[in-house]
Amino acid sequence: MIELKDVTLKYSSTKGIFNLNFSVEKGQVFGYVGPNDAGKTTTIRMLMGLIRAGRGSATIDGLNCFSRASAIQKNTGYVPEDVALFENMRVKEYLNFVTQMRGIFGQKNTRLRDMLIERFEVETRGKIENMSSGMKKRLTIVTALMHDPQTLVLDEPTSGLDPLMQSR
Incomplete structure (x- = not known):
């Protein structure tokens, strides 16, 4: 609540x-x-x-x-209006970093992450700095959902996404 x-x-x-x-x-x-x-x-x-x-x-x-901001940030899926990612990281490296930071382990969570990557068509090869703004937004959505949070807080979650991706 x-x-x-x-x-x-x-x-x-x-x-x-x-x-x-x-x-x-x-x-x-x-x-x-x-x-x-x-x-x-x-x-x-x-x-x-x-x-x-x-x-x-x-x-x-x-x-x-x-x-209790740190507990809220750990337990809540958050997509900010303006995407801020570690641009110099590779996408897979960033996903692994977020996985470890959130303490997400186990086969169930790995399956959820992989399903989200597929659903939002996130390209996991290459560096974040080379991604389009829409792809960066999709990556942010995946990281917000991959720990299966009880609460989602989304600020302009569809801005920067093409119409097909907005419907997902």
Whole structure:
């Protein structure tokens, strides 16, 4: 479950997030929509513990997003709006790195990772720096899903993907 209570983060006297409240139940799909600069990405970054709210509380599965950020990041699948990968790594090397970092071991998880690579048609040969932006987004989606998280947080997950890939 995701829950925000009275979350406020001011950028200036007129801009920011003010007294935001919502909850998302387990199994529920929630679309967080609004105009540009409405604070959607900022809210998501708060949920992932990347920035702190000035006031209020945010939790994922009962964990405080501000004080338990590392546990949330370990247990949640997250696709950021802007993809940031280790460009100098080879794709297979990066996948192995993420696997070890997340503590993903065992045949079941290896099968899931391989199924996701196939489903999202991620080319695993070559360096990340040589991938298109759409392929990098697909790789990010695979790494967000490959540990079979209970919670997914997706910020503009289809941006940069072609229409066929968006439907997957």
